[in-house]
Structure formats: C-alpha cells, structure tokens
Amino acid sequence: MRSANRDVPVVVVKRLPRYYRYLGELLKKGVTRISSGELGKKMGVTASQIRQDFNCFGGFGQQGYGYDIENLHREIGSILGLTNGYKTIIVGAGHLGHALANHSNFAKRGFELVGIFDKDPALSGQVIQGLPVQMMETLEDFCMKNRVDIAILALPKLAIEMVVPRLVKIGIKGLLNFSYTDIEVPADVAVENVHLSDSLMTLSYKITQNTKNGD
Amino acid sequence: MRSANRDVPVVVVKRLPRYYRYLGELLKKGVTRISSGELGKKMGVTASQIRQDFNCFGGFGQQGYGYDIENLHREIGSILGLTNGYKTIIVGAGHLGHALANHSNFAKRGFELVGIFDKDPALSGQVIQGLPVQMMETLEDFCMKNRVDIAILALPKLAIEMVVPRLVKIGIKGLLNFSYTDIEVPADVAVENVHLSDSLMTLSYKITQNTKNGD
DNA sequence: TCTTTTTTTTTACTTTTTGTCAATAAAATC
C-alpha cells in the first residue's frame, strides 16, 4: 500500500470528507467491507470514480473482495491529516462562534478546541464548551504557548482585517474563514472559506432554474 | 444582450456569487467600469476565464471599454435569481440558527426572512431579528399562508429526518442544509449543503500538505 | 481447479481552462 499521495487533484480532495463520513457511518453500523459499486450506489456517484479516487493514494482494495472499511476509513483520515490532532481556536464568540464551539463533530474529527476569543469585554470569562472566552489582547501569547495550529474566524469583515495579520505573524498554519471577504495570507498559511451567502445564492440559482423548467 | 442562459456549467454557477460580491464592492467604491484583465488580477483568476464565464449568458462587455459594472452586477444578480425575493424561514433557533438570522447579507441579497422555528418550548416567542420563534406545530400552516420558498435547516441530523418530509410536502422550493447528513428530496426541490466539518477537513488536508512540503 | 467478483490499469471521452487573434470601440493624434 503506497502512502505517497502527491498531486492528488483538488476535486478528489474535496470529495474525501464525504467518503470519510459515509465510511464512518458504515463502520458504526458494523459493516466491515464494501465494493466500489455498492458504495457508489449509496453515495450517488459512479463506481469508477470511487475506484479512481481511492487509487490516487495507493490501492486500498482487493480484487474479488472490495475495500476493508476500517482500513480505508483510517487511511482517508490520515490523508486528510485528522490524526495530527490540530489545536484549534475560535476567534469571535458571537452566535456563530458559539455554534461552532458546540459543533461536536470538530472534536470527533480530531480537532482539539483549546481557546475562544472575542473583543467584547461583556463576554470575558463566559464559559463555552468548558473554555472561558478570552480577550483579544492575549491572542498572541496564548497561541504561542499552546502551539495553536488552526484559527476559525467567526467575525465580521472589518475585524478580520485586524486579526488575520496577527495570526499570520505568530505562525498560524490554517484559517477557516467565515467572514464575507477573501483574506490574503502568505502561501504557507492554508485558508478555507465558508461563504454562507454564496451557498444561498447558488441555491437561489437552482430554484430559479427549477421554476423555469418545471412550470 | 441575450438573456438566455441555458446550460450554464455548474462550475460557472458556483463562481457567480463571487463575481457578484466583487462587482458589488467595486460599485460601492464608485467604480463604473472594469476590464476582464483588471478584474481577473483582483480576483486571482485569468481574464480569459472571466470573459468565458460572462459570455455564458450573453455578451455584457464592450470592446475597447470593458464591462459596465452596474449593468453586469444587476445581470448576475438576476441570473442568480436574487431579484425574485425568495421568502425564507430558518428551522432551528439554536446558536447557528440565531447566527444565520442575524446574517445581514441574506436580506441584502434579496432573501426575506419571514419566520423562525424551533421545537424547544423554552424558546417559544423569543424574538430574533424582529421575529418570534414559533413552535414546529405551526410549520405547515405558516409556510402555506406565507408562501415560503426556502428553508434554512440549522438543526441536528436526527431532527432533519423529521422536518424535511414535512417541508417537501407543503411544496418548499429550496433547502439550505447545515446538518451533517445528505438529505433526500424529489428532483424539483433544490438542495445546497453546507457541511462545516468537511471544510475543516479540507483545511486540515491543506495544512498537512504544506507541512510536508515546507519543512 | 474453475468461475465469479471486483480491483487495477488503460483507454476513450467529456468538460473546463487557458491562450490567441480578428473585430470593434474608444481615445489620441494630426
């Protein structure tokens, strides 16, 4: 089993979390093996694509047998870096930050929430998920001391512009950006954007198309 | 200017919201025209792609001049269906639902929030964004009377399975799904998923790659 | 051992992106 996985296309990477989820569910149900055909039917994609995707990082399957779910699940998790136990903070303790802190799947997937920050003194010390909300002044100190890897940015556009450079400066590795702006960082900082309005607009487009064709 | 826009590739549609956002920002700054080259540099994509994309729904540009931003912005908005004024409800008034209700961009983009629902009696009547949280019993009645188009689903996986069929039954047109499961609906109901954990996992992958190559 | 299943690998096809260039509009020059 090759562990090399250089040059995996972005589209494939984007599909990995979904595979991971489905495999996890099967595992929970006690299923131990599955063929690409079966999995494809379940997920609504072609068996060919599944096989092609899995082959990007070495053959996990066995002819005549299929894929060992536990093994495959673990491998994909490892490829995604879930085994690295990235330490995570949330910046912005508003409703969104709060919701994300409570999002149990994050911890389940190996992301350890170690701190929550906000600039509003009224929130100072309030406990969310066992963690006290800290003031922005302590951001750098805390991140350095606790070797924080990821910052989840749940704050408005304006605040973002102040915070991002500070996080970049102390060597943050990744940013999950929920604000409605594209942030600029050096190439060695990974960024993933979640633009909620964009999703709503895409939905709007789909509805508009449906309405056109349907009625 | 052709208004027909059949068969616009999905990849292009996914890019439209971002164009819309950038054009909106330029408009706000008072810029009235822009060339594909300039816009491309700003957005980090090739000028060629921009022209190709815009041409999917008819030529909006003018040789030697560029694109009229106001016109282009309005056209993209119309293609996305933002002018249809879709009526929207949020199901689930937890922190996530709350955050989404406060998300000002939704209203700005023409989505009118008309109702918020939750099953927790403790939240009944609590006012969010001027709207009282309603109990789940009134869901069908309310949606029919108010001709609700879109439901934003901010509830856990288990609750989803109960709610979706009810919404489908009363003819909901679109669902924005935040729960960590893929929902199944008839073809005439549009669905857009926002799987937060997936984004975090993709980020994790990127970090892992950076770490490998960088160090 | 032989058939069946199912992956891997290869090949073909489709979609998407990028690059080029003629056509055209605007601006500048004469």
Next chain:
DNA sequence: GATTTTATTGACAAAAAGTAAAAAAAAAGA
C-alpha cells in the same frame, strides 16, 4: 473631422483536467 493607435472583448482553438467505460489481472469462494 479624419486617421491612427490603443484597449479590450468575443469567438475559436488548443491544452489540461476530470470522468467514465473497457480491458486486464488478481483474489475469493465454491
């Protein structure tokens, strides 16, 4: 006011990327 120059699109072509199908190979199970 006519002519030249510059800017920039739209359309097409080429390249790249991604997806699906087909062929070949390996293992499982009878």
